[in-house]
Amino acid sequence: MTNPEFVSLEISPSSGVPIYRQLMEQIRRMIASNQLSPGDGLPSVRQIATQLSVNPMTISKSYSLLEAEGLLERQRGKGMIVSKQNTTTRTLEERIDLLSPAIDELINEAKQLDINSEIVISELKKRLGD
Amino acid sequence: MTNPEFVSLEISPSSGVPIYRQLMEQIRRMIASNQLSPGDGLPSVRQIATQLSVNPMTISKSYSLLEAEGLLERQRGKGMIVSKQNTTTRTLEERIDLLSPAIDELINEAKQLDINSEIVISELKKRLGD
DNA sequence: TCTAGTGTATTAATACTATAATACACACAT
DNA sequence: ATGTGTGTATTATAGTATTAATACACTAGA
Incomplete structure (x- = not known):
């Protein structure tokens, strides 16, 4: 517990x-x-x-x-x-799959906003760094 | 048109x-x-x-x-x-602001999935590259 | 003028979402 | 036994989301 x-x-x-x-x-x-x-x-x-x-x-x-x-x-x-069943910890690959929709959404929105890939990446890095 | x-x-x-x-x-x-x-x-x-x-x-x-x-x-x-009013093209900063929620959501989900920052970035790069 | 194409208003029906106020069965510590 | 804390069922209400079938006013081209 x-x-x-x-x-x-x-x-x-x-x-x-x-x-x-x-x-x-x-x-x-x-x-x-x-x-x-x-x-x-x-x-x-x-x-x-x-x-x-x-x-x-x-x-x-x-x-x-x-x-x-x-x-x-x-x-x-x-x-x-x-639960003690059905809750085996996911592998990294499986967790990345679960993250995919959020990545796709970000890419999609960036495209619609006409924001460069490099900028998307640098902006993400900036915020990941706290 | x-x-x-x-x-x-x-x-x-x-x-x-x-x-x-x-x-x-x-x-x-x-x-x-x-x-x-x-x-x-x-x-x-x-x-x-x-x-x-x-x-x-x-x-x-x-x-x-x-x-x-x-x-x-x-x-x-x-x-x-x-419309020809109220639709001045946004500056890059303004558009990045509009992208922020999607970035925050991605970071939040990655955190909850316990996925490393480096992996998030590399995965994003992979998909941005087509 | 006729016809086809716009967006929209109206009315109806259905399903989903969320809140609210109670009440219940259960577990646990005192 | 009692009190407090679990999750849940029930009933009611309200707002939102979506579909459906019509009908209307307008525009543009044949």
Whole structure:
């Protein structure tokens, strides 16, 4: 068991993507990278709901769908934990595949904005460096 | 006047983002980069609707909202054109600002997937190179 | 004038998203 | 036993997103 406080979830209300889907994607990625390991506990529904100022049932929906996918397990009366099945840590290649849509989106937008490849790369480096 | 056939629009039905917003963002970017210049014509509502297998009213919604923003102008009986006001081509800095969310999203996802900065950059370079 | 092509308004129906207020079954520590 | 903390089911409400079928006013060319 770990400290669910370390699981930091964020939402972008203006993105157009439903909140429950934003949360699902973040949790999926943290499990794929083993930042959330099998057996790890997740923050409670009410905790996240308060923190993000969102209805608890919205969080519950994310958890339920992730449970249906087999990524999370429900522990009655306790909370959600990362499943011990179906959660083998992904290889680097597999994780890069999961990152592909974001890369493609960046390239696509840069093209539409007519921004040079070199500039995209230097801008990315700048922000990666903090 | 130009050939609206060259305006290639794409949608990702699985992204969760409403179709009309996906279209708006793409058109906004192409105007900002002057790939669509003031006076240029846009594809007709029915043309895009057929091409994307989407209801014409969904396209019309995108156009109407962009007209309300001042980016497009309606030409009665003819079609939509890029407005001649409010569409000064953006400077490089401004366009980079418009690209920022996509960069931030990529960095955020890479972090959650525990993918190294160097790998993110090399992967981006790989795909930018075609 | 006719015809085909613009965008749009209208009305209806369906599905999805999110909130709200309760209530329930369960686990655990006291 | 009690209280607090889990996730969840229920019901209701509201707003948004999308499709569908028509109809309208306008433009342009034959």
